[in-house]
Amino acid sequence: xxxxxxxxxxxxxxxxxxxxxxxxxxxxxxxxxxxxxxxxxxxxxxxxxxxxxxxxxxxxxxxxxxxxxxxxxxxxxxxxxxxxxxxxxxxxxxxxxxxxxxxxxxxxxxxxxxxxxxxxxxxxxxxxxxxxxxxxxxxxxxxxxxxxxxxxxxxxxxxxxxxxxxxxxxxxxxxxxxxxxxxxxxxxxxxxxxxxxxxxxxxxxxxxxxxxxxxxxxxxxxxxxxxxxxxxxxxxxxxxxxxxxxxxxxxxxxxxxxxxxxxxxxxxxxxxxxxxxxxxxxxxxxxxxxxxxxxxxxxxxxxxxxxxxxxxxxxxxxxxxxxxxxxxxxxxxxxxxxxxxxxxxxxxxxxxxxxxxxxxxxxxxxxxxxxxxxxxxxxxxxxxxxxxxxxxxxxxxxxxxxxxxxxxxxxxxxxxxxxxxxxxxxxxxxxxxxxxxxxxxxxxxxxxxxxxx
Amino acid sequence: xxxxxxxxxxxxxxxxxxxxxxxxxxxxxxxxxxxxxxxxxxxxxxxxxxxxxxxxxxxxxxxxxxxxxxxxxxxxxxxxxxxxxxxxxxxxxxxxxxxxxxxxxxxxxxxxxxxxxxxxxxxxxxxxxxxxxxxxxxxxxxxxxxxxxxxxxxxxxxxxxxxxxxxxxxxxxxxxxxxxxxxxxxxxxxxxxxxxxxxxxxxxxxxxxxxxxxxxxxxxxxxxxxxxxxxxxxxxxxxxxxxxxxxxxxxxxxxxxxxxxxxxxxxxxxxxxxxxxxxxxxxxxxxxxxxxxxxxxxxxxxxxxxxxxxxxxxxxxxxxxxxxxxxxxxxxxxxxxxxxxxxxxxxxxxxxxxxxxxxxxxxxxxxxxxxxxxxxxxxxxxxxxxxxxxxxxxxxxxxxxxxxxxxxxxxxxxxxxxxxxxxxxxxxxxxxxxxxxxxxxxxxxxxxxxxxx
Numbered sequence: 056x057x058x059x060x061x062x063x064x065x066x067x068x069x070x071x072x073x074x075x076x077x078x079x080x081x082x083x084x085x086x087x088x089x090x091x092x093x094x095x096x097x098x099x100x101x102x103x104x105x106x107x108x109x110x111x112x113x114x115x116x117x118x119x120x121x122x123x124x125x126x127x128x129x130x131x132x133x134x135x136x137x138x139x140x141x142x143x144x145x146x147x148x149x150x151x152x153x154x155x156x157x158x159x160x161x162x163x164x165x166x167x168x169x170x171x172x173x174x175x176x177x178x179x180x181x182x183x184x185x186x187x188x189x190x191x192x193x194x195x196x197x198x199x200x201x202x203x204x205x206x207x208x209x210x211x212x213x214x215x216x217x218x219x220x221x222x223x224x225x226x227x228x229x230x231x232x233x234x235x236x237x238x239x240x241x242x243x244x245x246x247x248x249x250x251x252x253x254x255x256x257x258x259x260x261x262x263x264x265x266x267x268x269x270x271x272x273x274x275x276x277x278x279x280x281x282x283x284x285x286x287x288x289x290x291x292x293x294x295x296x297x298x299x300x301x302x303x304x305x306x307x308x309x310x311x312x313x314x315x316x317x318x319x320x321x322x323x324x325x326x327x328x329x330x331x332x333x334x335x336x337x338x339x340x341x342x343x344x345x346x347x348x349x350x351x352x353x354x355x356x357x358x359x360x361x362x363x364x365x366x367x368x369x370x371x372x373x374x375x376x377x378x379x380x381x382x383x384x385x386x387x388x389x390x391x392x393x394x395x396x397x398x399x400x401x402x403x404x405x406x407x408x409x410x411x412x413x414x415x416x417x418x419x420x421x422x423x424x425x426x427x428x429x430x431x432x433x434x435x436x437x438x439x440x441x442x443x444x445x446x447x448x449x450x451x452x453x454x455x456x457x458x459x460x461x462x463x464x465x466x467x468x469x470x471x472x473x474x475x476x477x478x479x480x481x482x483x484x485x486x487x488x489x490x491x492x493x494x495x496x497x498x499x500x501x502x503x504x505x506x507x508x
Numbered sequence: 509x510x511x512x513x514x515x516x517x518x519x520x521x522x523x524x525x526x527x528x529x530x531x532x533x534x535x536x537x538x539x540x541x542x543x544x545x546x547x548x549x550x551x552x553x554x555x556x557x558x559x560x561x562x563x564x565x566x567x568x569x570x571x572x573x574x575x576x577x578x579x580x581x582x583x584x585x586x587x588x589x590x591x592x593x594x595x596x597x598x599x600x601x602x603x604x605x606x607x608x609x610x611x612x613x614x615x616x617x618x619x620x621x622x623x624x625x626x627x628x629x630x631x632x633x634x635x636x637x638x639x640x641x642x643x644x645x646x647x648x649x650x651x652x653x654x655x656x657x658x659x660x661x662x663x664x665x666x667x668x669x670x671x672x673x674x675x676x677x678x679x680x681x682x683x684x685x686x687x688x689x690x691x692x693x694x695x696x697x698x699x700x701x702x703x704x705x706x707x708x709x710x711x712x713x714x715x716x717x718x719x720x721x722x723x724x725x726x727x728x729x730x731x732x733x734x735x736x737x738x739x740x741x742x743x744x745x746x747x748x749x750x751x752x753x754x755x756x757x758x759x760x761x762x763x764x765x766x767x768x769x770x771x772x773x774x775x776x777x778x779x780x781x782x783x784x785x786x787x788x789x790x791x792x793x794x795x796x797x798x799x800x801x802x803x804x805x806x807x808x809x810x811x812x813x814x815x816x817x818x819x820x821x822x823x824x825x826x827x828x829x830x831x832x833x834x835x836x837x838x839x840x841x842x843x844x845x846x847x848x849x850x851x852x853x854x855x856x857x858x859x860x861x862x863x864x865x866x867x868x869x870x871x872x873x874x875x876x877x878x879x880x881x882x883x884x885x886x887x888x889x890x891x892x893x894x895x896x897x898x899x900x901x902x903x904x905x906x907x908x909x910x911x912x913x914x915x916x917x918x919x920x921x922x923x924x925x926x927x928x929x930x931x932x933x934x935x936x937x938x939x940x941x942x943x944x945x946x947x948x949x950x951x952x953x954x955x956x957x958x959x960x961x
Binding site for chain 2: 077079082153154157158195196197199200201202213214215216217218220221224225227228266268294295296297298299300303304332333334359360361362363364365366368369371372373378395396398402406407435436437438439440464465466467468469470485486487488489
């Protein structure tokens, strides 16, 4: 069976739905009810109604067909519940419950695996947080605590539920959009490889980001990823790289983990981009989802703060990009509108009194230069002269078809505008180093696309 | 003359004060008026009153003594204005105006330097943003765009005004306190060395953070820093490390810059901690300002998300920290309150249903372990069970006298709580790697303090 029933079910049963706020089975039902348009069946033998929905003692008591079951009850009961799902002919089941191999209960997990295999029911989990997409929100986090990101083009797979959910909150805070989030937990059935294969065909997904502690089947993963990365980028952040980290992975997920070198070599072979830190997973995913590749390593920097420009130059050197010489025509064109105290070389320093018009002229001039393949725009929005027109200026720069990243950081005033810029498809970074590194990843992905093998 | 008149003037003249909102001379006056308790004299020959303050055509027309002058008028006029300040017996002058060596006007700068030297007036700048402290705010950034940080124990020197002001906004957003901020610009007189020397004696400064592109006098800097770093930590982020970066520094500040290796060796010799990125400057400064040193490299990790724990272990390995074995007594004590599905080894995984009480028990138990010298606490505040009591739990852990850093990230709900935790003197980081690295810097500073030479 394909994974479609997980992502586009017509009806969902929540096994372990609860009337008690803060309990997982309550929060999941609540968030599902507020997002999902299909039929919802709360399963709870001790009540007749939860959140104005009719409750059933078991899935077997529901007359209508059920596409997807979500189980949030103690581990000891899960196998029996899955048997009931099989009997009910449910084809897809997400097991939130923990208490399996991650705490050493390997036999319990094996039993569950065998039951589901025989019953031909597909499983995500156990020990996971399920799926999040705009109209299918089964997170147990209250919305007032964990914001949901807007719809967008990153799909995100996480072997750690906590890691994944926090990332969603950060993405929401920064205004970065998500297509699908899948927390895979102990992955006794559906794993990272099957999911990336599914997401390859998903038109809403332009970049796949993965937090991974182990790979179920290395060979299959490499083969599949190799095919996909020629079409859309995959970024992976691997947890458990050091000796002690590997030990902890075995304890956390109950799965085997190989050495960091083996993983890095496999990722490289498969054209998968590896993030070295959690910040990078996020930084890289959004630029890959939104911007075209950087065709060579020649970039320009446009800034209103000289110090930021210098830090960006250092970063370019570090990450293999060249702060290229601007053509004579470009310099002439810059001289037409730049004040005498501005700098007409790369990095172009518009200085601290720059307004949006000066940015517009400078960005367009520089993007027109055939020596320049991409631009890092550093805009300190706190400067009194710089109005909100800068947002539209950045949007209009997209027509050049060259990648752009922005460095802008601060508190509420700036964050609000950064979210708007993100919403227009231009990734924003809090430091110039991170904005430069993001551009370097577009260069790296460009090389992956060109590689013949 | 000491620098006292810069930081604690009784009266300030704003030369170039303007009635026009958004002009530098207006914004500076406005922010100064709203923060400064002493006398303010707007200097502007074309008006009689600005912002309800009596304006004067020149400092020479002011009858009362003036401690500090701020000049925000075009570069061509600055020398004459400084001469008037000297005549008026003003001893301290901050020159905001740009248009000196940074745009190649070296002679203009030299003239200014000679005039001020002969006149025995002390100068900060030119081409700078002046000083910010709680009751002396001369930033030209509107408060609704750039938030002011609370009072605190970091003092920050920046050779780039833009870099410094953005950092203030970020610190404000995160609730991290600042004692004094000094933007030094082209530093024709007061430089980084004299300022750190001044800040050594400043009881409100517990950590000195510096963004630097060049050092005026290397030998003097090393000598001074060496003395200070035995008393309080200094963190430096150096802009202009690559060849291209060095070129840009020469253009930006008009000063000479040496190679990255020379600087790094000098910093090391002086016991100065070097940040490799802008994020690190900020990350390191706040932990050094707030937390005691880590006496050896043995740490514990307490988490409610297994994935975060694994990432923290990897980071510990990378940054030279040991995720130490807990003593048998500690494990026994943990077993008394941990649920069966939690992990009683280091990293202690309280799992996703942890409440503040479980954190309290776990943190206190682990901090009591003599094998443990410091703790990284990973707390995902989005979890439904985890209430605001966690904030007081973290505060109460300070009595153990061992350093603690926190990993917590998310949107508004989390940020609000993170600011409270920061306010209690416990630094918060958005990723577990950064929380671990911060702890490793406390270990590094501990070794600097112990070093005999």
